[in-house]
Amino acid sequence: MLRGLYTAAAGMMATQTAVDTMASNLSNVSTIGFKGNKVNYQTFPEMMISRVSKEGQEPVGSLMTGSQIFESYIDFNAGAMQQTGNTFDLALEGDGFFTVRSKTGTPYYTRAGNFTIDEEGFLTTLHGAYVEGSLGKIQVLLDGGPFSINAQGDISGRNGVIDQIKVARFENNHSLEKVSDNLYQATPGSKLLPAPQADTPRGYKINAGMLEASNINPVSELVNNIQGLRLYEALQKNIHIHNDTLGKAVNDVGRPR
Numbered sequence: 001m002l003r004g005l006y007t008a009a010a011g012m013m014a015t016q017t018a019v020d021t022m023a024s025n026l027s028n029v030s031t032i033g034f035k036g037n038k039v040n041y042q043t044f045p046e047m048m049i050s051r052v053s054k055e056g057q058e059p060v061g062s063l064m065t066g067s068q069i070f071e072s073y074i075d076f077n078a079g080a081m082q083q084t085g086n087t088f089d090l091a092l093e094g095d096g097f098f099t100v101r102s103k104t105g106t107p108y109y110t111r112a113g114n115f116t117i118d119e120e121g122f123l124t125t126l127h128g129a130y131v132e133g134s135l136g137k138i139q140v141l142l143d144g145g146p147f148s149i150n151a152q153g154d155i156s157g158r159n160g161v162i163d164q165i166k167v168a169r170f171e172n173n174h175s176l177e178k179v180s181d182n183l184y185q186a187t188p189g190s191k192l193l194p195a196p197q198a199d200t201p202r203g204y205k206i207n208a209g210m211l212e213a214s215n216i217n218p219v220s221e222l223v224n225n226i227q228g229l230r231l232y233e234a235l236q237k238n239i240h241i242h243n244d245t246l247g248k249a250v251n252d253v254g255r256p257r
Contacts, residue, residue, distance in 0.1 A: 004238070005246075008238040009106055011069075012232055012235045012236065012239075013068070014041060016209045018039045022221050024037065025037060027041055030214065032112045032182070032212065033079070033110060033113065033214070034111075034215070034216065036215060036216045037073070037075070037232070039072050041067050041070060046145070047179070064189065073172065074176070076095075079212045079213040081210050081211070081212060082213050087147050087208060089208070089209055089233075090113030090115065090165070090208055090210070092204055094112065095173075097109035097110060097176075098111070098112050098131060098133075098166075100125055100129045100130060101129060103129070109168050109186070110184065111212055112182045112212075115175040116140065117140055121141050121142065122137055125181070129181070129183070133163035133166055134165050139155075140157070144158050146158070150206075151206055151207070152164065152168075153167060153206045168222075169204070170191060170193060171191040172189075172190075175187050175190040176190060
């Protein structure tokens with residue numbers, strides 16, 4: 001009976017984590033370049049059950065003792081492309097991340113290409129991080145336009161090429177860690193791939209005047225969220241039933257009449 005309580009409680013904790021993850025995904029359905037999180041479940045080790053009698057123990061079978069979250073990972077599938085027409089709205093097609101640098105000099109990576117020009121002429125994210133180019137921080141003087149950006153990331157103005165947008169690629173994108181402002185940071189396990197040579201495939205293409213939308217499917221996330229809430233309620237009722245049965249076993253069974 002106590003085993004049933006533990007199993008239901010473990011299921012509730014795992015379901016709560018999954019529901020929280022889906023709620024976070026739904027809240028970012030309109031966030032440019034957002035990549036949703038997914039969770040995988042894992043069962044606890046099986047327990048072998050035996051029947052004990054005068055003749056000894058006779059195997060009955062196995063018993064599952066609950067589940068838990070095995071891992072939470074980022075879904076890096078691409079989002080839909082949205083046409084904006086703005087020169088400095090950029091969408092990465094294929095593998096890779098825009099490289100940006102915070103005010104303190106920390107490098108980060110993002111798929112959100114809704115960039116802007118600050119008061120000093122630097123290309124930045126909406127939260128003020130500098131967009132990195134092959135020459136460092138990209139500075140675009142407004143009187144040097146009109147500007148254009150090609151598929152390789154070359155930013156050209158009236159006087160020629162200004163800089164090339166730096167795109168980072170990793171051996172395993174799942175080694176990256178999410179931080180605030182729709183950014184990712186490298187971890188000790190991240191392995192940055194070398195920049196492609198001029199005569200080799202880049203593995204990506206930059207589309208100017210476009211943005212990559214969030215890869216969240218709101219309908220499927222909402223349906224899964226409702227299913228998770230219903231499962232949580234069912235497990236909660238299961239605990240109440242076990243608790244009531246346990247109370248009767250303790251207080252009523254064996255009471256002298």
